[in-house]
Amino acid sequence: MNFVTDTDNSIKKRWTKRHLLGLEYLSADEITMILDQAAEFKRLAEQGETKLGLLRGTVVANLFFEPSTRTRTSFGLAAKRLSADTVEFSAAGSSLVKGETFIDTARNIEAMGVDQVVVRHSTPGAPHLLAQNLNTSVLNAGDGTHEHPTQALLDIFTIREHRGTLQGLTVALVGDISHSRVARSNIWGLTKLGARVIVCGPATLIPQHVEKLGVEVATNLDKILPELDCINLLRIQFERQRSGLFPSIAEYAHLFGMNGERLKTAKDDVMILAPGPINRGVEITPDVADGGHSVILDQVTNGLLIRMACLYLLNPKNSP
């Protein structure tokens, strides 16, 4: 095992934010700092430096009030790679069920000497509530249908890695825009870094006035397909749907699913992203998911690096 305690500190020195509540609240420069830090971690990993001592002696609490295996594992692993201790908390079987409030629970965990809190919650604004009530740094790991900043950062990182820049690229977010925190964070991040963003999906899944966020709206995927450099296929969250938002899964797949046939009309170098877990055969067919345009597995790898970067930059201890 190779402990590196002295990575390049220049980014951490410039970082000033205490919380990561969403990409809405970050500047283009701050977003770039996170991407650059993640790139630095990738460089170190490629040199074999997979275990870093940067957060040794600090405690990261993973508060997951909503189940999520992927994001939780990714955050847990990221903390371990930085040598932080982790505390795991899930709502199931907790005192929350006994009527303790969300804030009480978090305060109790903070009182155990936690430096950073990673929170996933089904209510928009729950991380903001914690940031207002706790002294530790709060990292939003997804708040309801509001934001999921690290997911968007890893999407953006993956695109930047392949294309060098976001400037001038046309990116489509396809699917359920209304109920997607991934869409909101992507919109903030992509537009701030100079990409053109089109949101595309059934009209019933596109929220009111979304164009004021600086995006274009399309309801016909085939029409916009030839213009796209990147396509991010959002998962249809069947559990989040109110009934009757679209007629059937088959119709959705017919109109908005990415399949080999459709892919033929896209640019030769089009990138296919999907913030998993995907419904194979609905948003995307297996040939596309596993094909040459797909960067889905890169996204998973990069997710770890992005979360390491966020934990490192936001951790109040071990400041240079």
Place this chain on the structure above:
Amino acid sequence: MTSTRIRGGRVIDPSQGIDTVADLVLQDGKVVSIGTSSAAADIEIDATDMIVCPGLIDMHVSLREPGFEEDETIATGAAAALAGGITSVACMPDTQPVVDNRAAAEFIILQAGRAGLANVFPLGAVTKDCNGEELAEIGQLVEAGVVAFSDATRPLANAEIMRRALEYCGMFNRPIFNHPAVPELVHGGVMHEDYVSTELGLRGMPAAAEDISVGRDIALAKVTGGRVHLQTISSLGSIDQIRRAKAAGLRVTAEISPHNFTLMDERLRTFNSNYKVDPPLRTADHLAACIEGLQDGTIDAICSDHQPYAPEKKSRELNLVPFGVSGLETLLPISIASLIEPGHLDWPQLIGKLTNGPANILGIPKGTLATGAEADVTIIDPQVEWTIDATQFRSRGHNTPFDGWKVRGRARTVLVAGVVVYEV
């Protein structure tokens, strides 16, 4: 015989078109005269530079007793009313049990008598258990002392029930109060549906839900000849429709709460649960329409829509907290801040919305300083500057979006039936 003279104040009584500097003389709990009086009185109150007006009436209040005493009781709510300059409140029937029968209404009246503070006028439920399905015992509720009917925060969703309720209440010349909203359109909503709700990912409640419901009630007022009172309206579309209904001579009235003409949906960016109200805080165009509706008389009354909650119920995640504001103690200062200070209304207009406006809708002999009327009087210091502090509320609900606001003007002295019951 006890006599009281309130000397040298600006007496404003919109019920009689009075706005003049004068003495107000009370005797044995009744108003005797407005003018200059030299006869000595037992009690002298100096009201120089003050506004003297009929006791304020808040026609939309939840007192939570019986059933939810952790949020408020009739006594704490009545004390909060007096601290806000309010001498009479009309309270909603959505207690536990619901005020859908004679005994429940009599209980409210009895408890209010025991508290001996503000006057309390109970509203009865339109339907049993406020479930929107079967009419409550409206006739017996009227006999028990109920002044009007409402299912409180539950919109009367079934148009047929609304129609029958209007016809039935017509026998007693009582109005039906309805919270206008189409339930299917607002279901699960937390805030106004617009750009901000999209950005925050919070489920929205479209203004159309209110507009459609108001349109339906106006149509039913027309077909039944009944009296429809639209509670806490907030949308441009409803105000337009109410204006036209009034011009057409229909018996339609409307009220509004201060937070709906003061605050915008932008406030939810803080995710502070005190901004979660129903109807929701809307956008600038709706606010402008609300002000216009108040100016031209489309909106008859200003009410607090007092919805007090114990602190633990409001300090939760946004989708779990109940809607509402503890409003009794901020009704007057926020109305002054949002309507008088920017010059939208003058004092007689504002006092009218808080006295004879609601009294006429409720059909109660209040809100006037006419000779022989019960001497409920509020003396307002229009200049005093102070800071709203929720921890000082008499109400058990400290849920206010106005905590920390620096305001000007408040009730200095309050009399009910000629007796001073509150003084700063």
